[in-house]
Amino acid sequence: MLENTEMIYTAIYQSGQGSLTRMRYLGEVNKQESWLRAARDGAKNNLCLVALVPGDHPVYFYENFVSDEISPRSNIQDHDVFEMT
Numbered sequence: 001m002l003e004n005t006e007m008i009y010t011a012i013y014q015s016g017q018g019s020l021t022r023m024r025y026l027g028e029v030n031k032q033e034s035w036l037r038a039a040r041d042g043a044k045n046n047l048c049l050v051a052l053v054p055g056d057h058p059v060y061f062y063e064n065f066v067s068d069e070i071s072p073r074s075n076i077q078d079h080d081v082f083e084m085t
Helices: 031-043
Strands: 006-015 020-028 047-054
Touching: 006 031, 020 031, 020 047, 031 047
Parallel strands: none
Antiparallel strands: 006 020, 006 047
């Protein structure tokens, strides 16, 4: 019986402007190899890998809950992560 060496991850990237995005990523079971490959793949699109989570998961970011009309402080560098008004 052949062993499956692939694993699905949820990769979370940050752009140079500070915006976050998630992508479904098919990598190796070995998490170190998957991290390096996902980081290199992101770098090709000017994205920095910030998290690699085993499995395919929905990810919710600040802008999913707070619109600019409600709070002008929607820029990730400018808001208090503990303040959800």
